[in-house]
Amino acid sequence: MSRTLRPALVAVLCCLLLVTSGCSAVTDLTGERTATPPSAADAAASYRGFDALEATVVTEVDGETETRAHVVQRPSTGETWRETLAPAERADDRVVSNRSVTWSYDASENDATRIDTSRFEAANDSYPEYLRRVFAALDRTEDSEVSVGVSPLPVVPATPTPQPPGDATVGQQTVEYAGTATVDGRETHVVRLVTEDTDGEFAVRNQTVYLDAEHFFPIRQRMAFRMDGNVTRYDVTYRNVTFDPNVSTDRFRFDPPEGTTVSETSLPESTTYDSVEALRAETNASVGDPTVPDGFSLREARYTVSTERNYTTVTRTYENETGVLSVAVRNRTDLFSGVGESENVSLGPVTGQYREFGASRSVSWTANGSYYSVSSNVVSRATLLDVARSLVRADAVERRRDYGRAYSE
Template sequence: MEAGSEDRSAMVPNRSSVLVVCLAAALALSGCAGQQLTDDQEQRVAEKFEERLSEIDGYHATVTVSSTFDNRSFEMTTEVWARTGTGEMRQEVLAPPDRAGSKTVSNGSVMWTYNAAENTATRIEVPDVGTTNTVPRVERLVENFDIYSNGTVDLNGTETHKLTLVPNESAGPALSGTITMWVDTEKLFPVKMSMAFGEATSTVRYRNLTLDPDFEDGTFEFDLPEDAEVRTPSTPNVSEFQSYDRLADAVDRPIPGRELADRFAFERGSVVDGSTSIVSLEYADRDRTVTMQVTAAGERNPSDGENVSVGDRTAQYSEFGQMASLTWTCEDTAYTLLGQFEQETLVDIAADIECPSPR
């Protein structure tokens, strides 16, 4: 694993989702428990986002992230300083003991991650994440989630508004999980968030929260230890294709045809060349999409899903929230179908795909 990758996985949630829910809480105060916000209320959330964003300069808090996946649990506590709308952030690991001292620091354009146990640092160029780039993500969140007010509840002595965000029919694969938030009634800031994506769960808890703190000079500057090893992450090369023929000519691995199951037509594709080479093809019918990923057999960890029969082949079926996948192997090539479908539908699509002849 690349140095600092676990540190980045525990970083605080995207601030756009934090602030949009703050607004949702403010708009839902007059509603009764279990009431869904109307379309007009959700639209007001997006329209007033920039106004709310300008009111908060940043925050300082102790953040604990607890995650569970595949019967394994992980917990990390960090101290976080963040300046809203600039991408400036500092995160220092407090626990567990074997990760204490590791840190992630970003000045908005360059992010450093430091692994204290290995005494290694990684420098990453990051894109501009100012307020103008944040608003579209907020609008997408409002568009793809139904927001429910669950009334006012006490959370360890703090009065909070409890909110639930449930993906609607417009939600894509990346928004397939249900989110529950507890928003401080006084500060209108989430002090706890729980996310469930199938069998994977994650809970984020904010303590000792201070809004608009006085950031000391150098808070968002990284001091590289003199004896630290600096590592440069390898960036995969990504090529995108709108033409099926051009995609087929660009790869040396057999790929499915222009259509799947006589109703899903090729829309676009991509090739990612990195530590693992992945060919992705996106197909669509009138209202749904399905993605096919093609890799060399053995390049990815084998699925621990349910074995199902697809014609004379055996495939592995897995579910992740609203997403499902079906993976099988032909010769030296692995194929994975991904989409928001029932198992039977994915099996029917896969059964219509013959193992392509090797090139």
């Protein structure tokens, strides 16, 4: 792998591995197979039972230490303070994020970026729910070594820069309980996830997560992925972990040093709703209702407005016991060109572009001046296209209703 590509790949995998840097001291890597998996309810409740943590985090890539950092996090709110310790050329770099602003500071260049996040309504911390699903799936099997279908564990809210919420999953995986192990002196429950389908240009091959036995925070994550035929292995470990340290709100503020060059940007304004009806009532957005598979229910509807780039997006996220299905409509067609190769597919009166990224599937198309997409990491290709076709039909019905209302007025 070229040195020029590695920094970009590290950034991508940081999002998947909740990276914020550190060093690895792990014993008993095979785990004790006689251990019994905890209950789903206990896992979720234990994660919710702490407020903050402080640690040194080490990120290794292919066995070589890439970064070490001192971090303080409040996972439930997404508040993060991160100071890079190594390598030397990045020492003293900082990322500080609270509920209204995120700062990214480059110490060697003495410049900082301020990102206004005050208008972006962040999603609730979904990690406890994913823990519940993982251990509930394990509980449905008589043998803890039997693999069952479940989405990969998502990112704990510790990503250095704010992003539109998502589940940070890369295809459907199977999960198995691998017993217990000790990580830097703390007992952990070991969960292994293996991707069922590793075709495509990018694929996560496997992931091993070490969940703190007391708080169920992932204090170590190992992952291997393949990109363009090359396999890269990541290992992220939280060391010297202290749960519920004495952390003041000032820790999540940043005052740039004198002489710092500051650039500013902002995230789009984003609001979540418990139902599509509530979104329609408050925004007057025309939203067709797709037909989703049995077992899926609406988790949230989101309305996003960007004044800088002049667009609005309506996103609906549905979920079942194993993963999510997302449907998005944006009122512009010139802001997305797709990732990777695509295949033309018939969606009735329109032609869509079908893509697979690892085991994740998506189909997108443009019509009536808008961009549409349907994506999922758990449903089949056929089911995904059926949902897309139902959205095409529902959108046509909704537009006829809008025309009728306008005509009657």
